[in-house]
Amino acid sequence: MQASNRISTLLSGGSDGWEVFNKAREMIAAGTDVTELTIGEHDIRTAAPILQDMHRAAMGGHTGYASIPGIPALREAVAARVTERTGVPTRPENVMITPGGQSALFAAHTAVIDPGDTGLYIDPYYATYPGTLRAASAVPVAIEARASEAFQPRAADIDAVAKGAKSLLVNSPNNPTGVVYTRETMEGIAQVCRAHDLWLISDEVYDTQIWESAHLSPRALEGMAERTLVVGSMSKSHAMTGSRIGWIVGPEEIVSHMINLATHTTYGVPGFIQEAAVFALNQGTAFEEEIAEPFRRRRQIALDVLASQNVVGAVPNGGAMYMMLDISATGLSGEAFAYALLEKHHIATMPGESFGSAAAGHLRVAMTIEDGAFEQAMKTLCSFAESLASAS
Ligand code: PLP
Numbered sequence: 001m002q003a004s005n006r007i008s009t010l011l012s013g014g015s016d017g018w019e020v021f022n023k024a025r026e027m028i029a030a031g032t033d034v035t036e037l038t039i040g041e042h043d044i045r046t047a048a049p050i051l052q053d054m055h056r057a058a059m060g061g062h063t064g065y066a067s068i069p070g071i072p073a074l075r076e077a078v079a080a081r082v083t084e085r086t087g088v089p090t091r092p093e094n095v096m097i098t099p100g101g102q103s104a105l106f107a108a109h110t111a112v113i114d115p116g117d118t119g120l121y122i123d124p125y126y127a128t129y130p131g132t133l134r135a136a137s138a139v140p141v142a143i144e145a146r147a148s149e150a151f152q153p154r155a156a157d158i159d160a161v162a163k164g165a166k167s168l169l170v171n172s173p174n175n176p177t178g179v180v181y182t183r184e185t186m187e188g189i190a191q192v193c194r195a196h197d198l199w200l201i202s203d204e205v206y207d208t209q210i211w212e213s214a215h216l217s218p219r220a221l222e223g224m225a226e227r228t229l230v231v232g233s234m235s236k237s238h239a240m241t242g243s244r245i246g247w248i249v250g251p252e253e254i255v256s257h258m259i260n261l262a263t264h265t266t267y268g269v270p271g272f273i274q275e276a277a278v279f280a281l282n283q284g285t286a287f288e289e290e291i292a293e294p295f296r297r298r299r300q301i302a303l304d305v306l307a308s309q310n311v312v313g314a315v316p317n318g319g320a321m322y323m324m325l326d327i328s329a330t331g332l333s334g335e336a337f338a339y340a341l342l343e344k345h346h347i348a349t350m351p352g353e354s355f356g357s358a359a360a361g362h363l364r365v366a367m368t369i370e371d372g373a374f375e376q377a378m379k380t381l382c383s384f385a386e387s388l389a390s391a392s
Pocket residue numbers: 040099100101102103126171174175203205232233234235241245246
């Protein structure tokens with residue numbers, strides 16, 4: 001018996017870009033002490049009061065099937081938050097609660113794509129994007145954001161492939177680059193979407209991790225609310241990765257279709273997790289800033305280390321828990337460098353190539369370990385790069 005073509009070709013080329021990560025995990029399992037700068041997960045766990053509230057809700061009986069679009073209190077809380085932060089009037093009917101941002105990405109594409117339609121996305125990209133588009137029966141087409149332009153995508157490049165496409169997926173603050181799209185970039189994206197009648201799927205799961213400027217949701221731009229689906233999540237903002245809680249915000253009619261999809265796929269999110277999410281959102285912005293603070297601090301640590309040498313280049317990261325480093329001066333690819341760094345110094349990073357060809361010659365560093373160890377790892381990485389560059 002054979003698996004479907006759709007599922008067996010989910011990972012094009014058979015590689016999921018996680019080979020260095022898997023090697024690091026093997027080394028750890030074999031007892032090697034590896035410094036892990038790989039995955040986007042906080043080094044703290046979900047805060048105790050949130051867990052206590054989850055426990056309270058479960059003990060209080062919220063363990064049965066929960067409302068599929070989301071419990072009213074949570075849809076209301078998300079709608080109020082989005083209205084307040086973006087200025088776009090948003091009602092609970094514009095919100096569907098999802099098991100994390102990943103499931104929202106799938107629902108959004110399924111809602112706007114018919115089999116064989118083109119879904120655009122920007123390279124470098126979060127590793128699951130092409131597979132998510134394929135899972136939704138789209139033909140994924142990547143648009144390069146150039147390293148030489150600080151990974152800000154050009155409207156003209158999007159415009160060149162937009163004819164006949166159905167959707168465009170963007171992500172700011174960006175994983176893997178940490179780049180925050182400028183207003184000019186966002187205006188350009190919006191202009192192309194309006195001109196080609198594209199749905200814009202805006203992945204904003206890092207919207208509370210902004211180190212400079214402010215978060216700009218493209219849904220707030222002129223004529224965009226009717227064609228934008230915003231993906232949100234509490235994984236990064238509230239350190240709730242394992243709770244699988246996120247949302248999608250968009251026009252009421254398309255949200256109602258996605259609710260039908262949820263009825264036939266996820267069947268919603270556990271009620272006790274949704275109640276804890278309401279509690280967590282009610283903690284306000286000070287709590288979110290506290291969760292983001294370690295990354296802000298470590299970004300500065302990394303910038304200070306990088307300023308003391310001139311082999312490793314930093315991509316200006318205005319947000320997110322990552323830093324993209326240009327290691328091309330060593331003469332190695334990102335992948336070769338990441339393997340060598342892992343073997344010689346037991347430091348695990350993600351090769352830029354894991355996130356698309358536009359990030360070749362780069363490394364993604366997740367700023368997700370304790371400050372002192374992070375600083376030491378950055379120093380070792382830089383001196384290793386210097387030794388390679390002087391030998392080449
Ligand atoms: N989008 C981006 C850009 C991400 O980096 C991630 C996770 O790392 C997700 C979506 C999915 O997050 P979750 O499903 O935990 O909300």
